[in-house]
Amino acid sequence: GAVVSQHPSRVICKSGTSVKIECRSLDFQATTMFWYRQFPKQSLMLMATSNEGSKATYEQGVEKDKFLINHASLTLSTLTVTSAHPEDSSFYICSAPAGAATGGDTQYFGPGTRLTVL
Amino acid sequence: AQSVTQLDSQVPVFEEAPVELRCNYSSSVSVYLFWYVQYPNQGLQLLLKYLSGSTLVKGINGFEAEFNKSQTSFHLRKPSVHISDTAEYFCAVSDRKGFQKLVFGTGTRLLVSP
Numbered sequence: 418g419a420v421v422s423q424h425p426s427r428v429i430c431k432s433g434t435s436v437k438i439e440c441r442s443l444d445f446q447a448t449t450m451f452w453y454r455q456f457p458k459q460s461l462m463l464m465a466t467s468n469e470g471s472k473a474t475y476e477q478g479v480e481k482d483k484f485l486i487n488h489a490s491l492t493l494s495t496l497t498v499t500s501a502h503p504e505d506s507s508f509y510i511c512s513a514p515a516g517a518a519t520g521g522d523t524q525y526f527g528p529g530t531r532l533t534v535l
Numbered sequence: 536a537q538s539v540t541q542l543d544s545q546v547p548v549f550e551e552a553p554v555e556l557r558c559n560y561s562s563s564v565s566v567y568l569f570w571y572v573q574y575p576n577q578g579l580q581l582l583l584k585y586l587s588g589s590t591l592v593k594g595i596n597g598f599e600a601e602f603n604k605s606q607t608s609f610h611l612r613k614p615s616v617h618i619s620d621t622a623e624y625f626c627a628v629s630d631r632k633g634f635q636k637l638v639f640g641t642g643t644r645l646l647v648s649p
Contacts, residue, residue, distance in 0.1 A: 526579035
């Protein structure tokens with residue numbers, strides 16, 4: 418099946434620094450990718466939809482200036498957490514729908530990135 | 536707005552016993568339902584999905600789920616579990632068939648012991 422990778426798998430940074438997380442579709446092209454955030458013992462919450470060649474669409478309550486998304490190519494989307502603070506510590510997961518011929522009805526998820534802000 | 540409720544945060548079960556993981560949803564529009572499994576340190580993997588047609592959906596690893604519109608439920612079942620089924624299971628709903636924005640439940644941890 419299709420594979421989505423994320424890098425890094427784990428990152429620890431100091432408060433005030435910026436962190437970039439990459440999401441790649443390894444064997445298929447993804448014009449759309451999704452970014453989720455998962456706090457401990459909570460559900461995955463959709464943050465934004467990343468669109469290749471256009472601006473990302475953010476969910477209500479998500480600061481677009483804090484969480485910068487760039488969909489640079491058909492296989493790569495990046496999420497940059499700017500001026501990170503301890504409350505941004507979370508598990509960030511991306512997904513990409515595949516099977517465009519069938520309407521992209523199957524989503525493939527990356528393994529996630531654990532961000533810890535000290 | 537859509538929402539998903541997974542009432543059981545954890546379900547302990549013995550190996551080879553049957554299991555049911557409960558999922559209830561609310562939606563005011565067309566609904567498409569999914570079950571995902573997350574093994575430790577791995578990404579979410581699709582177990583099965585209901586898009587249309589038969590309300591009984593069969594998925595991978597011997598799992599199945601039944602869409603019940605009147606009860607707004609999509610419970611996941613397996614007749615005989617294995618140790619390797621120990622994982623976190625997420626129910627999700629979308630109002631779109633493709634390129635879905637998914638709304639997830641809080642997850643149910645299935646613990647299978649010998």
